[in-house]
Amino acid sequence: MNVLIVDDDREIVDSIAIFLSGEGYKTLKAYDGIEALDILSENEVHLIILDIMMPRLDGIKTLMKLRESKNVPVILLSAKSEDADKILGLTAGADDYVTKPFNPSELVARVKSQLRRYTTLGSMEKKSGEIVIDGLHINTENKTVTLDGEDIRLTPMEYRILELLAKNRKRVFSADDIYRNVWNEATVVGDNTIAVHVRHIREKIEINPKEPKYLKVVWGIGYKID
Amino acid sequence: MNVLIVDDDREIVDSIAIFLSGEGYKTLKAYDGIEALDILSENEVHLIILDIMMPRLDGIKTLMKLRESKNVPVILLSAKSEDADKILGLTAGADDYVTKPFNPSELVARVKSQLRRYTTLGSMEKKSGEIVIDGLHINTENKTVTLDGEDIRLTPMEYRILELLAKNRKRVFSADDIYRNVWNEATVVGDNTIAVHVRHIREKIEINPKEPKYLKVVWGIGYKID
DNA sequence: GAATTTTCTTAATAATTCTTAATAATCGTT
DNA sequence: AACGATTATTAAGAATTATTAAGAAAATTC
Numbered sequence: 001m002n003v004l005i006v007d008d009d010r011e012i013v014d015s016i017a018i019f020l021s022g023e024g025y026k027t028l029k030a031y032d033g034i035e036a037l038d039i040l041s042e043n044e045v046h047l048i049i050l051d052i053m054m055p056r057l058d059g060i061k062t063l064m065k066l067r068e069s070k071n072v073p074v075i076l077l078s079a080k081s082e083d084a085d086k087i088l089g090l091t092a093g094a095d096d097y098v099t100k101p102f103n104p105s106e107l108v109a110r111v112k113s114q115l116r117r118y119t120t121l122g123s124m125e126k127k128s129g130e131i132v133i134d135g136l137h138i139n140t141e142n143k144t145v146t147l148d149g150e151d152i153r154l155t156p157m158e159y160r161i162l163e164l165l166a167k168n169r170k171r172v173f174s175a176d177d178i179y180r181n182v183w184n185e186a187t188v189v190g191d192n193t194i195a196v197h198v199r200h201i202r203e204k205i206e207i208n209p210k211e212p213k214y215l216k217v218v219w220g221i222g223y224k225i226d
Numbered sequence: 227m228n229v230l231i232v233d234d235d236r237e238i239v240d241s242i243a244i245f246l247s248g249e250g251y252k253t254l255k256a257y258d259g260i261e262a263l264d265i266l267s268e269n270e271v272h273l274i275i276l277d278i279m280m281p282r283l284d285g286i287k288t289l290m291k292l293r294e295s296k297n298v299p300v301i302l303l304s305a306k307s308e309d310a311d312k313i314l315g316l317t318a319g320a321d322d323y324v325t326k327p328f329n330p331s332e333l334v335a336r337v338k339s340q341l342r343r344y345t346t347l348g349s350m351e352k353k354s355g356e357i358v359i360d361g362l363h364i365n366t367e368n369k370t371v372t373l374d375g376e377d378i379r380l381t382p383m384e385y386r387i388l389e390l391l392a393k394n395r396k397r398v399f400s401a402d403d404i405y406r407n408v409w410n411e412a413t414v415v416g417d418n419t420i421a422v423h424v425r426h427i428r429e430k431i432e433i434n435p436k437e438p439k440y441l442k443v444v445w446g447i448g449y450k451i452d
Numbered sequence: 453g454a455a456t457t458t459t460c461t462t463a464a465t466a467a468t469t470c471t472t473a474a475t476a477a478t479c480g481t482t
Numbered sequence: 483a484a485c486g487a488t489t490a491t492t493a494a495g496a497a498t499t500a501t502t503a504a505g506a507a508a509a510t511t512c
Contacts (some may be wrong), residue, residue: 155467155468155469156468157468157469158468191470191471192470192471192472192473193469193470193471196469196470196471197469197470219477219478219479220478220479
C-alpha cells in the first residue's frame with residue numbers, strides 16, 4: 001500500500017513516513033500541492049495524508065483538484081482545530097481530519113481504518129448474502145428464494161416478511177412487529193393483512209401448508225421460523 | 227439513507243436525530259448495545275453512530291460483535307479524548323472517532339463523508355466514465371451500453387433514465403423523481419410514460435423482462451437498480 | 453419531404469396488496 | 483368433556499398499482 005504524505009514541514013513528513021514504514025506501508029513525499037498532484041498523476045497512491053496550510057497550492061484546493069479525477073481516501077492534517085475548518089475539509093471530499101499536534105499512533109490507526117475499508121470493500125452489506133434453512137435458500141443480494149433448488153416467485157411484500165423472519169430465526173414476531181418492520185408504521189386495529197400474506201408465503205414455500213415446516217405459528221403471539 | 231444512533235443518553239440520541247433528519251437521513255435509535263444489535267438484525271442500516279460508554283453491552287464490544295457479520299461504517303462517540311481509546315476503537319473496526327462534546331455540524335459532516343465513500347463505491351481508482359453492474363457496462367463518456375459484451379442500442383431518453391438509476395444504485399426513484407431528473411419538469415397526472423420507457427429498457431437489457439435482474443420495481447414507490 | 457426512429461398517449465390486461473367475512477382451531481373455564 | 487371466547491386460517495373479491503400492446507404524434511435522419 002502506497003501512502004502519499006504532503007506537508008511543507010519536512011520534519012513532519014519524515015516522521016510520519018518513519019511510522020508508516022514501520023507498519024509496512026510504502027511512502028511517497030510531497031512538500032506542496034503542486035508536487036502532490038504531480039506525484040499523483042504518475043504513481044499509484046492508495047491514501048493521501050494532506051496538510052492544509054501549504055505554499056503555492058493549499059490542502060483544500062489540492063483536495064478539490066484531485067477529487068476531479070481521483071477517489072482515493074484523504075486524511076487532512078491541520079494546525080487549526082476550529083470546527084468550521086473541519087467541516088469545510090470534510091465537505092470538500094476528505095475522509096478524515098486530524099489536528100496537529102497529533103499522536104503518531106492515532107494517525108497510523110486512522111490510516112489503517114481508511115485502508116481497511118478500501119480493501120474489504122464491496123461487501124457493504126451482510127458478509128454472507130445467503131440465508132439457508134434446510135432446503136430454503138434466501139439470496140438477500142438479488143432478493144431471490146429457492147426451495148430445494150426450485151425457484152420461488154414471491155411478491156415484494158412476501159419477500160420482505162420472509163426475509164425478516166429468516167434473518168431472525170426462532171424469534172417470534174407479532175403481526176404488529178412485522179407491520180412495523182416491513183411497513184414502518186403501526187398496525188391498524190382489526191387487521192388481517194399479515195395473516196393473509198403469511199398464508200400466501202406458506203402456499204409457496206410449504207409442501208403442506210397445514211403442517212408448516214418453515215413458517216410456524218406461535219399461538220396468541222405471532223409467527224416465527226426455526 | 228438510514229442512520230442508527232446508539233447512546234444511553236436519550237437527549238444526545240434525540241438531538242443527533244434532529245440534526246440528521248434535517249439533512250434528509252432516516253434515523254433509528256437504540257439505547258444500549260443489545261438494542262442496537264437487535265435493530266441491526268431487522269433493519270437496513272447504512273451507518274452507525276455508536277457511543278462507547280453504555281450499560282449492558284459497551285460500544286467497543288458492540289462494534290466487535292457487529293463486525294462479525296456486517297461491514298457498515300461506524301462512527302464512535304466517546305467522552306474520553308485519550309489517544310489510547312481512539313486507537314483501540316479504530317483498531318476494533320471503527321471508521322471514525324468523535325469526542326464529546328462535539329459540534330453537531332462536524333458530526334453531520336463526518337456522517338456525510340463516510341456515506342459518500344459508501345455511495346460512490348467501486349470507483350477507487352480514477353473516476354472512470356464507466357458504471358459496471360455485473361454484465362451491464364454503461365460508458366458515460368460516449369453514452370454507450372453493453373450487456374455481457376454485446377452492444378445495446380438505447381434511445382437517448384432510455385439512456386438517460388438508465389444512467390440516472392445506475393448512478394444511484396439502490397436508490398428508489400418514483401416516476402415523478404425520474405421525470406424531474408430527466409425532463410426537468412413535474413409529472414402530468416395520470417402519466418404512464420415512465421412505465422413505457424422502463425419496459426423498453428427492460429426489453430433491451432433484461433434476458434427475461436418478467437424477472438428483471440437489473441431494473442427492478444419497488445411496489446407502490448418506483449424503480450431502482452441494485 | 454418522405455422514411456425512420458423516438459417519444460408519448462391510451463386502454464386493456466395482469467399482478468399485487470388489502471379488506472371482508474366465514475370457517476376452523478385452540479385455550480381456559482367450569 | 484362441553485362451552486364460550488379468543489385467535490388463526492382460508493377464500494373470495496375489491497382496490498390499487500404495474501405491465502403490456504398498439505398506434506398516434508413528434509422529432510430526427512437521409
